[in-house]
Amino acid sequence: MIKFFEKDPYAPVQYVYEVERVLYKSKSNFQEIMVIENAFFGKMLILDGVVQITEKDEFFYHEMLVHVLMHSHPNPKNVAVIGGGDGGAVREVLKHQCVEKVYFVEIDEEVINVSRKFFPEVSCNVDNPKVAIKCIDGAEFIKDKTGELDVIIVDSTDIIGFAKSLFTVEFFKSVKNALTDEGMFVTLSESLHFHRDLVVEVQEALRLIFPVVDLYTAPIATYAGNWWTFSAASKKLGLRDMRRKYNIDTRYFDEEIFHQSFLPLKIYEKLLNKRLPW
């Protein structure tokens, strides 16, 4: 049996997966793209040696990335997904009937095409008429927008590498400017077990720009550290309030998960003060 050794330079434990078959391997202008098949996880999308999604468990990540803010926001109509070439975040956003337009901003068109071919259940809605696909740099895209987006979602690769421009104070400024008055923003921010300092860095950068910043987590089996964080920010409204009724079809997310996912306040305060005892 061939094995795939994940190449995550940030993780203190390396994950190894058995490979039934290598279904695809190529180099785009931005990264190495690979699709393998594993007996337990099904098809797995791997970018530059790091697992991005697996057929079996992608919904944990995509639902948690999207639905928390989509329920905090009172009425999200215009949404941007930055990254997320697999289409999973777009699929989740479109479950909300109130959404009128989704900008799907993925720098690497090849990822969208590979997902269309190998992950049809993930990319199923990228060609929906409400979706505008933009194969450009997310930071460039956001720069040109002013006060028109209700929710902006960053679904990028890890913070290192070419996605770095999506985690700068400058980018967060553009995001704030691109949002409506009640606008909200969420980005992945790595693992609370393994990358605590990185989590704090993202939180601090967001706090320089936004009056409301928060953090929620989800258990993701295939991301190193697994206790995965999402950093969220808002121009006005608190994020822990559920302002819309939950009536969409999900596999993991629900009302209780919404509330449970936010980091307990005492731990959150310790995190920000760099007094977490681990």
Place this chain on the structure above:
Amino acid sequence: MIKFFEKDPYAPVQYVYEVERVLYKSKSNFQEIMVIENAFFGKMLILDGVVQITEKDEFFYHEMLVHVLMHSHPNPKNVAVIGGGDGGAVREVLKHQCVEKVYFVEIDEEVINVSRKFFPEVSCNVDNPKVAIKCIDGAEFIKDKTGELDVIIVDSTDIIGFAKSLFTVEFFKSVKNALTDEGMFVTLSESLHFHRDLVVEVQEALRLIFPVVDLYTAPIATYAGNWWTFSAASKKLGLRDMRRKYNIDTRYFDEEIFHQSFLPLKIYEKLLNKRLPW
């Protein structure tokens, strides 16, 4: 750099750790015992090729194994820890002043000794006068007890292997018999990501014996699947109520974590009905 490849026959992903030094390696009457040092996790205790605890993150597991029930129970005085040779569970139990006696039932004395030597901060309280160390089979120990234990905690190796006797209906019957009227029981029950069927098996076996059964989880970075479950049972009292004030020193557990840790009710119902969508 030498690498340690974890040998967990149940996990669909293999964890690999870099080894700074191998500090100890021997074969006891029951298992292979190894202590290695890793740059991130510090010292790691490995039994039969599976990581049991690491210096860096053992408190997540030990606090969550112990303090949930120790706060559900109104007044735990007599406690038994089955397994847990490293002493971490005993250390946590003794944080509760109300505890008068702890039976520490570890079949493999060698694990206790190795922990005394290499993990002094974990095993720090195993020689406390309130602790009675019994190096015998936990199932045999419990068989002889009737109505005298307030809380029984199983801290064993994985459900496969020689710890299997701690997950049978027969054992759960002995546990019930050993408990006082308000007695409570908790055992690890593997990962909700990777071993869902095993989780359900443990839950179903407990439900044959106990009127109250529940499930809570915690994120543990070094156990495969990471979204780790604890199956809890009670002879009378509900487990989701916090009956004692939280006033002990912990690194992760607190009141909010207590409440957040229980599986949301809708997901829990789906789990039991084998309708979880993953």
